[in-house]
Amino acid sequence: VQLQASGGGLVQAGGSLRLSCRASGRTFSSYSVGWFRQAPGKEREFVAAIKWSGISTYYADSVKGRFSISRDNAKNTVYLLMNSLRPEDAAVYYCAAQSTNGIYTQVRGYSYWGQGTLVTVSS
Numbered sequence: 805v806q807l808q809a810s811g812g813g814l815v816q817a818g819g820s821l822r823l824s825c826r827a828s829g830r831t832f833s834s835y836s837v838g839w840f841r842q843a844p845g846k847e848r849e850f851v852a853a854i855k856w857s858g859i860s861t862y863y864a865d866s867v868k869g870r871f872s873i874s875r876d877n878a879k880n881t882v883y884l885l886m887n888s889l890r891p892e893d894a895a896v897y898y899c900a901a902q903s904t905n906g907i908y909t910q911v912r913g914y915s916y917w918g919q920g921t922l923v924t925v926s927s
Contacts, residue, residue, distance in 0.1 A: 805828070805829045805830040805832065805835060805901055806827065806828050807825055807826070807827055807899050807900070807901060807919075808825070808826045808827075808828070808918055808919070809824070809825050809898060809918040809919060809920055809921040810826070810921055811823040811824045812896075812924075813922075814925075814926065815924070815925055815926070816889075816925070817889060817890055817891055817927050818888060818889065820885070820886060820888075820889065822884070822885045823839070823883065823884040823886065823921060823923075824881055824883055825839070825881065825899030826879075826880055826881045827881070827882075827901065828880065830903075832875075832877055832882075833877035834856060834903060835856070835901040835902060836853065836854065836856060836901065836903075836904065836905055836907070836908060837854050837875065837882040837899060837900065837901050837902075838851075838852065838853040838854075838899070838900045838909070838913070839851040839852045839873060839898070840897070840898045840900060840911065841893075841895035841897045841898070841923075842920075843894065843895040846895075848911055849864070850864050850909040850910070850911075851864055851867055851884070851897070852867065852871055852873040852884060853873065853909060854874070854875055854882060854907075855905055856905045858877070860907060861873050861874075862907045862909065867886075867893075870886065870888045870889075871886050871887070872885040873885075882899060890925060891926070892925075893925050894923055895923060896923075897923055898917055898918055899917075900916060900917045900918070901914060901915070901916040901917075902914045902916070903915070
């Protein structure tokens with residue numbers, strides 16, 4: 805499966821962005837998806853994950869209550885709605901997919917990765 809992340813940009817602190825991860829090449833409904841982010845000089849970190857059906861989701865503590873992951877399998881797309889953005893949320897955001905049905909919070913849990921989309925948050 806090929807993944808294309810989009811929706812990043814510049815936003816003021818307190819603002820919102822919605823990222824999209826569009827898949828092609830396989831039936832996306834059979835893939836678990838995660839969002840990760842990587843700030844300059846830091847390791848890639850887990851943000852949110854969603855299982856096949858979209859019912860089960862999981863969030864990093866740092867974004868819980870502010871970010872929401874969802875999916876539209878008919879559109880082969882997973883979304884990450886980011887509200888109340890903070891300067892520390894600035895990073896390149898990556899979506900990743902795995903063909904087994906689960907919640908995976910580690911980078912090694914995913915076999916497929918998109919190219920990343922940059923989120924910049926001004927204070």
